[in-house]
Amino acid sequence: MEAQHRFGRPETNCRLYSVLTIFLITFCLGYSETVTSKGFDWMTPEPDQTLDECHDEFTIACANASAVFAESYDHCELNANETIVNLEVDVELERLQIELGSSEVCGNLQLCDTLVDDLEYFKCINEKGTRNLDILTEITYNSTSAYTRLHEDYDEVHRTFLLCSLNAQTKYMEDIRQAHRELTQCRSEIDELSV
Structure with a gap:
């Protein structure tokens, strides 16, 4: 049982980090207009004025x-x-x-x-x-x-x-x-x- 608890935590942490990584990528992709073969094409920043x-x-x-x-x-x-x-x-x-x-x-x-x-x-x-x-x-x-x-x-x-x-x-x-x-x-x- 102790072994399962000991190994369970790193697995949970790994899942947590995976979820955070996916969230960050999704968050960043939300600002991207398109995904190109060269990498991300980040959204142009909003101008200071309209x-x-x-x-x-x-x-x-x-x-x-x-x-x-x-x-x-x-x-x-x-x-x-x-x-x-x-x-x-x-x-x-x-x-x-x-x-x-x-x-x-x-x-x-x-x-x-x-x-x-x-x-x-x-x-x-x-x-x-x-x-x-x-x-x-x-x-x-x-x-x-x-x-x-x-x-x-x-x-x-x-x-x-x-x-x-x-x-x-x-x-x-x-x-x-x-x-x-x-x-x-x-x-x-x-x-x-x-x-």
Whole structure:
């Protein structure tokens, strides 16, 4: 009896090891797509991402690129508007000077219009006319100068805005291209692993 117990244990252990070996082989074969003559063809490991996740990341990258572009464009517009507001202060001063000059010219002519005597009227127009001519010459000079400077300033603001918005558009397009490259790479990796 002792002999049977002594020999029975190794046999039981052997069976246990055989069962474990068969289980492991079966377990490993479960991951194999096919058994080839060269050995096991192990199942390709699952990719880190799925196609849906690739497209989700692409969508998020596109949304981020759009948000950055919108913020950059708003920044360009804000800078342009602030620059124009600063220009308007100078414009108001120029307008005020011109309006004061034109009021003086009109006031001089109205003063002469109050005179009844013809001799006094013509004398007033002659005297005030010379002064009015000086004022109108100054108004013409100031308005032409202001127009030229303002036109140049607006052109500069417009040029700066265009360059700023162009940079924002270029960055946006590069971000979208990068997102598309990453999507293509992600899809390629999944395709390679699933072959």
